[in-house]
Amino acid sequence: MTTTLHLNGKRGVELLHDPLLNKGTAFGDAERDLLGLRGLLPPRVATQDQQLDRVLENYRRKENDLEKYIYLVSLQERNEALFYRLVMEHLSEMMPIIYTPTVGLACQKYGHIFRRPRGLYISKNDKGRVKGILQNWPQSDVRIIVITDGERILGLGDLGANGMGIPVGKLSLYTACAGIDPSQCLPIMLDVGTNNTTLLSDPLYLGLAEPRLRGPEYDALVAEFVSAAQQVFPKACIQFEDFGNSNAFRLLHQYRDKACTFNDDIQGTAGVTLAGLISSERLTGLPLQKQRILFLGAGEAGIGIGDLIVEALKLSGVPEKQAREQCWFFDSKSLVVKSRTDLVEHKLRFAHDHAPVGTLLEAIETLKPTALIGVSGMPQTFTESVVKAMGKLNQRPVIFALSNPTSKAECTAVQAYTWTEGRAIFASGSPFSPVNYLGTMHEPGQGNNSYIFPGVGLGVIASEARRVTDEMFYVAACKLAAMVTEQDLMVGRLYPDLKRIREVSLTIGTAVAEIAFHRGLTNMLRPADLEAHVREAMFDPHYASYV
Secondary structure, eight states: OOOOGGGTTOOHHHHHTOTTTOOGGGOOHHHHHHTTOTTTSOSSOOOHHHHHHHHHHHHHHOSSHHHHHHHHHHHHHHOHHHHHHHHHHTHHHHHHHHSTTHHHHHHHTHHHHOOSOOSEEEEGGGTTOHHHHHHTSSOSOOOEEEEEOSSSOTTSOOOGGGGGHHHHHHHHHHHHHHOOOGGGEEEEEEEOOOOOHHHHTOTTOOSOOSOOOOHHHHHHHHHHHHHHHHHHSTTOEEEEOSOOHHHHHHHHHHHTTTSSEEEIIIIIHHHHHHHHHHHHHHHHOOOGGGOOEEEEOOSHHHHHHHHHHHHHHHHTTOOHHHHHHTEEEEOSSSBOBTTOSOOOHHHHTTOBSOOOOOSHHHHHHHHOOSEEEEOSSOTTOSOHHHHHHHHHHOSSOEEEEOOSSGGGOSSOHHHHHHHTTTOOEEEESSOOOOEEETTEEEOOEEOOGGGTHHHHHHHHHHHTOSOOOHHHHHHHHHHHHHTOOHHHHHTTOOSOOGGGHHHHHHHHHHHHHHHHHHTTOOSSOOOSSHHHHHHHTSOOOSOOOOO
16 A cells, blocks of 8 residues: 655655655665656665665764764754664764764854754744744654753853754754654754853854843743743653753753753753762662762752752652762862852752861862762863872772763773772763773773663653653663663673663663653553553654655
8 A cells, every 4th residue: 555644745856855754765666656756866776774884984984073973964964764773773983973072072163064954043032933933843743852052061161052063962862862753853042142252253153143141031031932832842841951050950940840841961960870879889889878979060960960869868768968968069169068158059958067178189088988970071170189089998989070071071081990000980971992901991881861861751752741850860860770780890881881772761761651650740541561652652763665
């Protein structure tokens, strides 16, 4: 039986120019005749496997990572299925290109490498017409929106409209890692200006060349967006991404109980870090209840991790006050303590009674932490003396250098292993190569949010949940940690192999969907086989037949 209904009437060149439908040279003879493609393609029909060989060969021929990034973006713009098949089958090789660390460089140069618009741009000049802009999007069944205002892109700071690379890259990971249908993904840039003087003076900058909007006007624009998104895409989950500290906590608090929304920098980072800490218990023998954790950095990532650790400890029976006292923060000035008068609101709940401490090394020697977590965005702040102090206090010191991209990491994997005689349990935000220390091979785990947020999103979408809760991230962390094998731990890896990421996302997605049904967060009837239902929702990048 022949059907072309799912092509929405597209034929010929129009079909070839739709990346969601285009198969290029893989259109068969019958499809070419039926869809008006005869003569528009070379005569030889190729298989997707042959196309895959060709694009992989071209990709590997590129001379640097930025050129590889540009090539992959161009492929995605013309053939989404082939792009995702390539990325899924070579995820370890491709992820550092489509996301950290290369996406950071791509954002810095976004206006200079711009080829074709992707996603939606909402500027401060669009007040009163945001709903109309959302209605311009060609896909009606959007289920996941990633929005940024570009103020805190990775550890690179304010990149304004150049930050669009982050929502685009993040949504690519939703599809590659968890099988979210690309037609259901929408990246959005909320352009409210930039305070980056370099960008303001760059004639090729694509955003509003004016200072950042603040105050009531900013809040009104965000409110208009959230309201419009709920009307135009009622089943969509909104992910806030790379907002500055001054807005991130506030917006999450304001909307988390009013919309299906979360902040990956706060909650996703917390989930993957908690999973790493839970996994580390199997190497240190020290349960979470007995750990003392010191953070370098007290922004949205650090405080978000601390909050989720507190929730995990409370669920294990630890009183909240005691749970908070297991988490200590050292910000850009000094140890976060109650006597300081310069603390912003989100730090106050982790300000403890303690004498002032002015250096990270002194804080380690005084507090004697079992784990050191870097979320500062300040490279090389885990100095040799700092790492050695952790090694002196702990037989297996837990050291997480989570700042992205690689250039912002608090220390490298080589440094962590070398300065602790190979005893460190190390994880990083961006990837590091395996390290051979005195004949023993160490494979540093990458504490990448892609282990968490795609699976959470999958579960939310599959269950049509109305809200995203902290419990979902806690369960996601536990499921992720449980999937770490003894073989992973033997080489020092605290996370599963990336080759298992779709399996990981399916497991997390099923658990998140279960919470939605159990807590009454959805109007959907629970399927008898929930895992099969979630699996059925996952996108398959192999071509479909159009005849």
